[in-house]
Amino acid sequence: MKNILIILFTVLLFQTLSYADTIILQPGWNMFSLPSTTSASSIKSQCGTTNNLWHYNTTLEKYESSDTIEPGYGYWLKLSSPCSILYSTITSIYPDLKVGWNQIGALSTVSFNSIKGSCNVLNGPWKYNPSTGKYEFNNIIEPGYGYWIKVANDCKLEFKNCIDYLYNGDPSDKLDLLFIPDNYVNLSKFENDLDLISKTLLSYEPFKSNSRKINIRWINKSANYGCDTYNCYIYEYVGYVCTDNSYTDLLFDCPADKVFIIINQTFKGGCTFLGGRDAWVSSSAKLTATIHELGHSFGRLFDEYTAYAYDSTDQPTSIINCDTSSCSKWSGVAGTGCYKGCYYQNWYRPSASCMMNKADTFFCPICDRRIRNLLDQYS
Ligand SMILES: [Zn+2]
Numbered sequence: 001m002k003n004i005l006i007i008l009f010t011v012l013l014f015q016t017l018s019y020a021d022t023i024i025l026q027p028g029w030n031m032f033s034l035p036s037t038t039s040a041s042s043i044k045s046q047c048g049t050t051n052n053l054w055h056y057n058t059t060l061e062k063y064e065s066s067d068t069i070e071p072g073y074g075y076w077l078k079l080s081s082p083c084s085i086l087y088s089t090i091t092s093i094y095p096d097l098k099v100g101w102n103q104i105g106a107l108s109t110v111s112f113n114s115i116k117g118s119c120n121v122l123n124g125p126w127k128y129n130p131s132t133g134k135y136e137f138n139n140i141i142e143p144g145y146g147y148w149i150k151v152a153n154d155c156k157l158e159f160k161n162c163i164d165y166l167y168n169g170d171p172s173d174k175l176d177l178l179f180i181p182d183n184y185v186n187l188s189k190f191e192n193d194l195d196l197i198s199k200t201l202l203s204y205e206p207f208k209s210n211s212r213k214i215n216i217r218w219i220n221k222s223a224n225y226g227c228d229t230y231n232c233y234i235y236e237y238v239g240y241v242c243t244d245n246s247y248t249d250l251l252f253d254c255p256a257d258k259v260f261i262i263i264n265q266t267f268k269g270g271c272t273f274l275g276g277r278d279a280w281v282s283s284s285a286k287l288t289a290t291i292h293e294l295g296h297s298f299g300r301l302f303d304e305y306t307a308y309a310y311d312s313t314d315q316p317t318s319i320i321n322c323d324t325s326s327c328s329k330w331s332g333v334a335g336t337g338c339y340k341g342c343y344y345q346n347w348y349r350p351s352a353s354c355m356m357n358k359a360d361t362f363f364c365p366i367c368d369r370r371i372r373n374l375l376d377q378y379s
Pocket of ligand 1: 154304322350351354355356357363365366367368
């Protein structure tokens with residue numbers, strides 16, 4: 001019985017991205033923030049200015065000069081030449097907001113909707129563009145920038161790693177799927193990818209008619225775990241797709257039965273292993289790739305395409321959707337046949353096409369039945 005399973009789709013170029021840890025201030029007025037406590041004098045000396053830093057005091061409704069830059073707040077600084085400031089993220093606790101306009105700073109790249117907590121937001125977030133001298137609305141807030149937010153009441157912003165995309169009930173009764181972004185500088189791209197992937201998953205049977213049994217969550221944090229489906233390599237149930245597997249720490253506050261690490265890359269691939277928790281899927285793979293991988297990780301189904309152009313010396317005894325030439329495992333099941341080639345060329349599959357074959361059609365009757373039986377355990 002094979003316990004190593006590698007599923008690649010198509011080979012294309014791949015690329016890696018890294019994260020800026022520098023904010024560049026422009027000549028003129030800048031509205032900026034830093035994600036860690038820093039003295040104003042150190043910023044002024046780095047930027048060669050004696051100008052004051054100004055922060056808007058929401059309660060007093062006026063600007064005050066600041067000696068210290070506090071994380072989570074936005075500040076004005078006027079410069080005569082460009083200036084680079086290095087920063088590092090050390091906190092994820094946002095300050096409380098007061099009723100009215102608040103000048104805030106971002107602590108990490110997040111969707112503002114995901115951190116607004118109980119705040120009734122009347123206006124914003126607005127970012128100041130020093131090049132145009134104009135404010136720009138942007139729902140994704142990024143470290144280094146300051147933003148205006150108007151709220152109707154005193155309230156708290158809450159940074160949460162774990163965001164519901166689809167909530168149908170208590171995790172103990174549901175199939176909990178968790179999507180983790182890797183290598184996304186732009187989280188709004190991830191939100192868009194997640195939306196397309198999830199809608200595709202929920203439109204395919206048997207997940208479609210069982211969608212009330214599924215919760216979908218995502219991690220609201222940009223990170224680079226060094227994942228690459230070009231390296232889709234799994235050995236003894238451990239994936240070596242990422243250079244940094246610290247994403248598993250995220251599972252402490254985000255319940256998950258099955259995890260998808262969505263890797264922002266142009267190389268098209270995906271992999272997981274039978275019954276595994278984690279699957280790795282390229283953002284540029286087919287939208288059905290996650291469904292195919294879920295067939296492996298959740299359904300413990302084998303690939304029905306011929307991965308190897310040679311015969312296996314093993315018998316597919318414990319494999320649900322592959323059989324010997326007798327195809328006795330599914331004899332009498334409507335819609336099934338006996339087609340040569342199921343991972344190995346001397347094994348047989350139940351259907352000419354299946355999600356576990358080319359990942360672009362429906363599950364064959366045997367794979368469909370298997371997943372329905374598993375979904376019956378959820379309510
Ligand atoms: Zn199948």
